[in-house]
Amino acid sequence: MSRKRLGVLILLIATPLLIGASLLMVGGDRPVSDDGPAPPSTMDETTGIVTGxxxxxxxxxxxxxxxxVRALDDPAPAIPEIGVLxxxxxxxxxxxxxxxxEIVIxxxxxxxxxxxxxxxAGGVVRLDFTLP
Structure with a gap:
């Protein structure tokens, strides 16, 4: 295998690992449901919480x-997860x-x-839902 191909292969393997590590360092991977102990309350000043x-x-x-969740603003803010349970x-x-x-269950x-x-930012919005 040539050095150039080896370098590209290493880059392809390392990039997702580096992105995942950086997300963990900034607190991007937190539990979002009530299964297990609650995470420590570390309110981020750049985000808010929707709970219910x-x-x-x-x-x-x-x-x-x-x-x-679907963003209603234009431009839409980034949504960090596809969904939560x-x-x-x-x-x-x-x-x-x-x-x-807009939130749908x-x-x-x-x-x-x-x-x-x-x-x-720093706020908490409570939305409870009753399913038919």
């Missing part, structure tokens, strides 16, 4: 419901950049009506 509980009409928590008690938490978002074949949230 998903329940059935009878009040039972909905486990492993998909929380999906609710935990055993139906709770979810998502750290987002400031902006306006999906579980099995049930979807919630969308709700909107305005996230501010």
């Amino acid at each position: 509980t998903v329940t059935t009409a009878a009040g039972a928590p909905v486990e492993r419901a998909a929380v999906q 609710t935990g055993d008690t139906g709770q979810y938490e998502w750290r987002l950049l400031p902006g306006r978002y 999906s579980s099995e074949e049930r979807d919630s009506p969308p709700q909107t949230a305005t996230v501010t």
